[in-house]
Amino acid sequence: MQFTSLPFHLVVVSSFLILSIAAYVVYQCFLSPLAKIPGPFLAKLTNLYRARLTLRGHSHRDYIALHEKYGKVVRMAPNELSITDPSGFREIYKAGNKFVKSASYNVMQGPCPFDLVGERDEQVHSSQRKLVARAYATDSLLHLEQNVDDVIRSLLAKLDSVRDQKIDLGEWLQLFAFDVVGSISFSRPFGFVESGDDQGLFQRIQNTIASLAWLMHVPWVYHLHAMLRPVIGNWLAITDKDGFFYEYASKETVGRKDRGGDDRDMLGQLLTAQSEKSQLRDADINFMMTTNVMAGSDTTSISLRGIFYLLLTHPEKLQCLMAELETQKGAGQLSDIVSAAQAKACPYLQAVIYEGMRLMPPVASVIDRDVPAGGMTIGPYFIPAGTVVGTTAWALHRVPEIWGPDANEFRPERWLDAKAESNLKRFFFAFGGGSRTCIGRSKSD
CATH class of the missing domain: 1.20.5 (Single alpha-helices involved in coiled-coils or other helix-helix interfaces)
Structure with missing residues (x-):
């Protein structure tokens, strides 16, 4: 026709x-005010480009490639930019600035009223953080070293029992990380190292986080699903965050209360805070424990796996580390299970940890922020208020201007220069930045 x-x-x-x-x-x-900023053609037209990038499963690598192709400022959606410009990064994530979390975090928070990661209102976040900060303070966690040491002994015993077998070390490190979180949160590991089995929990966490990652870029899908869920049922794994995992953490909380435990574990610290601050509700504590179970275990295991992978693929660096540890051991400076204080006194070990987390940071996504009134300027570009800007540690941690011409190489020695280290830590983004830095980060880091 x-x-x-x-x-x-x-x-x-x-x-x-x-x-x-x-x-x-x-x-x-x-x-558009952003028309001159380079980026993929489809990204200029729709947020679906970022959602597709995330769904592919290797967006952390994709962002590195995009910045290599287009430069320090890349247009990733009609109103969203990815930034690796050092001065722009510092402005966006400077403590006390007015770059608030973007609307995409509404998806992360969902129906949860107490969410330190997803909460966008700075005042609400500040008051919530103050309620629970004591439980996550370094000195509080150091009281629980024995809990961690017990899990280390259990892991070493299991690895000895499979000495002549081919194993997935990464899987064992994840089992270990999960049990550590259980031990410091509830005074008892979950038993995953002992059984050598996660009971399908890790895949469920992976599915939940993967679902969250792409839905943050197309929030209308999330909200439409929430409206239709009574009719169509649950199609999105993200609902496990405030469903299955909340119930999982709640049961662990009840079990810990019933059997007792170390009052200094994280739950004990929160219960103490609740007795002093009545505004901290039982549900709020359960939400914090849910974050521990999901995000705490996952980010810890990713960091461990990355560090071990880099050491095993760079045997010369592993030899340097072993030489330091053997020297310290020979001088009587290390116990069989190394304490936090002893580890802190091993410069090369600390350099390996920083370098491992630099090249393989546990959070791969761009940490989006809204440009405040007055806009901002990055290089030749003026970026108006309301634009979403952000940085991913995977791309920032490979900028030669910051890290040198060998930015892509695993070289722990870069952290041993005291003068250089001070500057590098200004751009170390593995724990986030500004007032929204991960609550578990040590103040000395």
């Missing part, structure tokens, strides 16, 4: 749609 033979009203509607789409494309590519 020819276009001219269509009914007049369909011709009008079709023409209007075509002109509207054409006008939108022309605006985004040539007239």
Whole structure:
């Protein structure tokens, strides 16, 4: 059928749609305040580009490639930019600034009223953080070293029992990380190292985080699903965050209360805080324990796996580390299970940890922020208020301007120069930055 033979009203509607789409494309590519900023063509037109990038499963590598191709400022969506410019990064994540978390974090928070990661309101976040900060303070956690040491002994015993077998070391490190979180949170490990089995929990965590990652870029899908869920049922793994994992953490909390435990474990610290601050509710404590179970175990295991992988693929660096540890051991400076204080006194070990987390940071996503009133300037570009800007540690940690021409190489020695170390830590983004830095980060880091 020819276009001219269509009914007049369909011709009008079709023409209007075509002109509207054409006008939108022309605006985004040539007239938008962000039109001059380079980036993939589809990214200029739709947020679906970022969602697809995340769904592919290796967006952390993709962001590195995009910045190598387009430069320090890349347009990732019609109103969203990825930044690796050092001065721009410092401005966005400077403590006390007005770059608040973007609307994408509404998906992360979901229906949870107490979420230190997802909460966008700075005042609410500050008051919530103060309620629970004591439980996550370094000196509080150091009281629980024995709990961690017990899990280390259990892991070493299990690895000895499979000495002549081919194993997935990464899987064992994840079992270990999960049990450590259980031990410091509830005074008892979950028993995953002992059984050598995670009971399918790790895949469920992975599915939940993967679902969250792409939905943050298309929040309308999340909200539409929430509206239709009573009719269509649950199709999104993200709902496990405030469903399955909340119930899992709640049961562990009840079990810890019933059997007793070390009052200095994280739950004990929160219960003490609750007795002093009545605004901290039981549900809030359960939400914090949910974060421990999901994010705490996952980020810890990713960091461990990355560090071990880099050491095993760089045997010369492993030899340097072993030489330091053997020297310290020979001088009587290390116990069989190395304490936190002893580890802190091993410069090369600390350098390995920093370098491992630099090249393989546990959080791969761009940490989005809204540009405040007045806008900002990055290089030749003026970025108006309301634009979403952010940085991913995977790309920032490979900027030669910051890390040198060998930015892609695993070289712990870069952290041994005291003068250089001070500057490098200003751009170390594995724990986030500004007032929203991970609550578990040591103040000495």
